[in-house]
Amino acid sequence: MKLGRFLLGVAAGLAVSYVVIKSSETKFVKPEKALAQIKKKYKDKMSIMGSWIQIEPIAEEFNGLTYNIYQGGLTTLKDGNPHYIDFKVDADTGTILELQS
Template structure:
């Protein structure tokens, strides 16, 4: 009985180790970019179409759902000025890539 227990203990420890290593890899692959980095990517992506005068972003990402899919996102806003008229846009950007998932003009 003692030998079976020792074998089970060793096998369990090895399996636990490899599960922990796999979990660390998945966690690091899914780590969100910083809010500052995302904001710079968003501003770069829209700069050709909108002259950006100001921008803001929430500092922490959160889960956002669309079409039954969940995304880790940052929310923020842009202010664009065209011929003296300021326009405000809200955006939602993927926290891992900076891809703009939604850009909405506010009236």
């Protein structure tokens, strides 16, 4: 066997391994993007003074299904006092799963 063919086989194997590993990695919506979407959706309904979101998703069950979620919150003013709203967002799609005031 020639060295060139051997090296070509090794390179092809490495390339295929790289593609398989990258395609199997879970891709989440970036938490900053999920937070921006929530703030955009509710900016007309309330005056948002502050916000936060967890950076690492956690697994949680809703209606018998397990989701990877980001937890976060918004701070608004209600009757001149701070009012806190908590939310949970699907980390895979960015869909709001729960909103509590």
